[in-house]
Amino acid sequence: MVENYMKQSALAHLGLNARSAPQEPVGIELSELAAGGHIGLRLDATNKIIREAAEKALGHPLPLEPNTVTSKGKKQALWMGPDEWLLTMPADQTAKLLTALSKALDDYHAAVFDVSDSRLTLCLSGTHARDVLKKGCGLDLHPRAFGPGQCAQSTLSMAHVLIHQSAENKKTKAATYHLYVHRSFAHYLWTWLEDACDEYGVKVGVG
Structure with a gap:
């Protein structure tokens, strides 16, 4: 059995939590956001049946216009290409959404994959x-x-x-x-x- 391990940010060695004293004046805030879930989605957006199956599982429409984002609550879908999206959500929602999408698209030519750690x-x-x-x-x-x-x-x-x-x-x-x-x-x-x-x-x- 593979043991679970504590996930660590690629920036953990910088000790960002300890660097709270800003320069004055402050014109920029730069931070690393808490680790969330990232799911890659590939499908033929021109196929209405496949697209709507994915959207039903996702809970909101996919962005079809280039370089746009759709969202509902804390879930987002970012357009990556005509047949590709990056889905983001809180980490604790990733497994549930991954399962829902995989089940909804199981009979179609589509791909759903967890890229949270990438x-x-x-x-x-x-x-x-x-x-x-x-x-x-x-x-x-x-x-x-x-x-x-x-x-x-x-x-x-x-x-x-x-x-x-x-x-x-x-x-x-x-x-x-x-x-x-x-x-x-x-x-x-x-x-x-x-x-x-x-x-x-x-x-x-x-x-």
Whole structure:
């Protein structure tokens, strides 16, 4: 029998919990979000029967428009391609949703797989969050081109990431981005982000 083990973040060695004293003033908040569940989903979205079977198990529609996100409660579906999505949810809901999707799609040409341990999620927020990303990402992040509820795969300082803008304060123009990065690039990307944030004042930690 395989023994259970304590899962550890790829950034655990940085001791982010202990680094609570921010620079002044603070223009950026950078944190690692608590580990959640990630499920990969592949299917033919043009097949209404298959798509609706998946959506019934998921509990909300899949995003069909490129680079968009749909959600219900704490569950999200991020568009990765015409036939691919990344589903995110609290860790304790992963097994139940994985089982429901697998059962719903068992008779169809589709794939459902748990990728929770393959990546982690960083959160970058503040009035200068967009400026930081622009230092290493070629995406057009201007609000008229990329706003809340949108996502895109890209490179950020040579690291492959999925960028999701989850919110923006209309008054302060402070934006919040979730960055999904593979574990093998997590330390590199974190150190790059800290350096890129430095000129604006940065508060780091665990979200």
